[in-house]
Amino acid sequence: MLSFTTNQVPRIVSGPGRSAELGAIVAGLAGEGACVLLVADNGLGALGLTSHVAEALKSGGHRVITHDAILSDPKEPCIVAAVEEARTEGVEAVVCLGGGSALDAGKLIAAMIGAKGRLEDYRLAANALPVARVPLVCVPTTAGTGSEATAVSVISDAAGTKYWYWAPALKPDVALLDARLTTGLPPQLTAACGVDAIVHAMEAATGRSAFAENSRVCHEAIRLATSHIDRAVAEPDDLEARGAMLLAATWAGVGIDNAGTGMAHNIAHALASLVPIHHGRAVAIGMSASLGWSMEGHEKDWSEVARAFGCAHYGELPMAFSGLVRRLGIRLSLAADTNRIPPERLAAQMAAAQNAPMRAASRREVTDEDLLLLAERTLGFS
Numbered sequence: 001m002l003s004f005t006t007n008q009v010p011r012i013v014s015g016p017g018r019s020a021e022l023g024a025i026v027a028g029l030a031g032e033g034a035c036v037l038l039v040a041d042n043g044l045g046a047l048g049l050t051s052h053v054a055e056a057l058k059s060g061g062h063r064v065i066t067h068d069a070i071l072s073d074p075k076e077p078c079i080v081a082a083v084e085e086a087r088t089e090g091v092e093a094v095v096c097l098g099g100g101s102a103l104d105a106g107k108l109i110a111a112m113i114g115a116k117g118r119l120e121d122y123r124l125a126a127n128a129l130p131v132a133r134v135p136l137v138c139v140p141t142t143a144g145t146g147s148e149a150t151a152v153s154v155i156s157d158a159a160g161t162k163y164w165y166w167a168p169a170l171k172p173d174v175a176l177l178d179a180r181l182t183t184g185l186p187p188q189l190t191a192a193c194g195v196d197a198i199v200h201a202m203e204a205a206t207g208r209s210a211f212a213e214n215s216r217v218c219h220e221a222i223r224l225a226t227s228h229i230d231r232a233v234a235e236p237d238d239l240e241a242r243g244a245m246l247l248a249a250t251w252a253g254v255g256i257d258n259a260g261t262g263m264a265h266n267i268a269h270a271l272a273s274l275v276p277i278h279h280g281r282a283v284a285i286g287m288s289a290s291l292g293w294s295m296e297g298h299e300k301d302w303s304e305v306a307r308a309f310g311c312a313h314y315g316e317l318p319m320a321f322s323g324l325v326r327r328l329g330i331r332l333s334l335a336a337d338t339n340r341i342p343p344e345r346l347a348a349q350m351a352a353a354q355n356a357p358m359r360a361a362s363r364r365e366v367t368d369e370d371l372l373l374l375a376e377r378t379l380g381f382s
Contacts, residue, residue: 039094074105078105111133114134141185144196152257194245201251201252205218
């Protein structure tokens, strides 16, 4: 019998329209008439999603405080301000609504409400966040980060450097997957977020901490995403495709919660500290640059991933991945985004302490020379 230990998976509530149940779900966690902080992505108000979720909570008898100032790649000062607001209002539960940025922010806010000290004291798990926190529900409106299933938040400092926060308190109590909330996501973002989910599953299934039972979940996430992403992009109102992408992202989130990410995410995080770029696109660039390198000498680890991708032979995987990225219209070249970044500068960011866990998670040992090679490949797409 195999020996393994998985992390806890949040209760998953899935199905079109099930966001209407939020009032009852929160009542079950925090009691009747709880004061709820709704942490929402800044762009969702115009789509009516923030008010929709707020009304679902109010109809359950809850008092709702809406904090919808969350932008992409949220900064630590934003988290600190929201925590102070939550403490002042006597918040008893947190509901996060949006993409990975809103979910990561809301999770950290929920964990910090009862914590002492400065937020930055908890970076990279330097200190342990309190295990006890207010009840936490995540409602993703994109299908990518899988943050609704992980005990991780990624938040930037005021200067834009991304930091990881790890703690059991960051794991939501409930992940609510309502495909109807994702139909307004534009095709370009649907594609980028979907690729992020696929890369999560690929890395978790092949990294140093991978194990067979977790990898099976990752392979299913890859199959689900690769077989539905084209339809989700082309037909945004297709609830079956949207629902499959949401579930794939959550399963991939379970995968990385157990086994972590690797060099594609190392590159993506390093790149984001140097140039404004959407995380999904950065991950697509990072995986395109590193996939062939990661596979060298590790045929067994990558064979199942290739099969999940629909490849007849594992050696076809790099071309299959790049083909998917290009078919979805995700631009790999960085030439139009910024002045030329020296490869040495990107390699230095890849070696930084905040990116070290992803480097260490790689099945293949990563030397400083490898970092420079991968940085050159990342910056060399035309």
